[in-house]
Amino acid sequence: MTLFRPCIDLHQGKVKQIVGGSLNDAGAKENFVSQYDAAYYAGLYREHQLTGGHVIALGKDDDTRREAISALKAYPQGLQYGGGVTAKNASDYLNAGASHVIVTSYLFENGEFSWDRLDKIKRETGTDRLVLDLSCRRTEDGWFIATDRWQTVTSTQVTMDNLIELANHCDEFLIHAADVEGLQAGIDEDLVKLLGQGCPVDVTYAGGARSLEDLKRVHDLSNGTVDLTIGSALDIFGGQGVTLEECIRWNQQK
Template sequence: MPPIRHSVFRPCIDLHDGQVKQIIGGTLSDTAPENLRTNFVASDSPGDFSRLYKKHNLGGGHVIKLGPGNDAAAREALGAWSGGLQIGGGINDENAMQWLDAGASKVIVTSYLFPNARFSLERLRKISSLVGKDKLVVDLSCRRRGERWVVAMNRWQDMTDMEISQDTLNLLSEYCSEFLVHAADVEGLCQGIDRDLVENLGKWAQIPITYAGGANDIDDLDLVERLSEGRVDLTYGSSLDIFGGTLVKFQSLVDRNMKALDLD
């Protein structure tokens, strides 16, 4: 059976201390900040990256605030392409509408849904009702535990009580329009995607899903498309030349998207 759709490249802007960075996800820690390992710190501004994505019509990307001190940088990125990028990191019922007003196409929510690391359906219903299902993305970034994937919150430091599964995605998809899934264990390592996770996401997907973590080759897009039957899109980070990488050229991904979307 041919893919229902083509997997495409979704861009990202990861913000840490007000700068665009590429960080090895598993090293983020409030208790041991000295362990943080950074692959790249951009000299270009968040707005520069946003304008680059706008130039090439790379919609559906995300801006992630990794901790405090990133609000101004996030507003700059959103302002450079109003309605073009999603925003995540510290999103809750009190600030979600402010970020939509600042130019976000959608808000991405994680930790707010897990008070004391336990999932709250009440909170999901509340924020979905507030912003609208079509404006809400649920971040299911996770860590692998044997043959399972457990959702991690607070910059991937704290494990929650939620396992990614068919039942989980079915429930959550009633209240949101997309999922974002960082495989935190391979994030920033450029050692390949979590194939099992991507394959399962493709089986379980009812709504669009963007996967991030480990992509290190242009052919990973074809791999994700094959594993997920085109139901999962892919984000590249540290392997990408615009983030100091040497393994994947940004222009190659732009060309691949144009081909997939028949825009050429």
């Protein structure tokens, strides 16, 4: 069964919801900036026993990193962490309370996937605490993994063959459809269908979700094998499409 997975997105030291494709060195188009800190949301997810969520640091500044660490400490083993993860610092986030670390950009050198770097980070985390972020952009030839805050499109395509190969090296995949992230204009249905065609590990899709109906749609398109993150449309992030309570009730059906 498709489950709702919670998230905490951090940018410039604040909990935010942004339009994913707008993120660059100058900033980003913001849908929402919270008055609450990251630990507040982590505590909320812990209270409602929501598991498998992620906290993502969209920036390398100290304030953002401190907020991320505070969320991990507020919900030990309840959140995955992503944002600037490398073989050198992965253990720091695991020791701070992350159930898993999420890695993308570190795995690429000059736009090419590095199996050597994957081996290095696996030695620090093991496969059971490693999530590969295969967030991507759509092209005429399909979906290709995008790194560096989704601004650099790599040569690695998101295909079922590649997913099956990479699944041997991690516990889960996290996949943002960067072109629709934050737009609340609907999910990338074709990508969800692809991800539901037999991926050997758990997959969380994010991007474009706008209502409870999208949970049902992802469930139908993937035969219940792909989970869904809802961000900007969620009431706790200023959205009007769906409430956290509705998502909690959905998960309780499992």
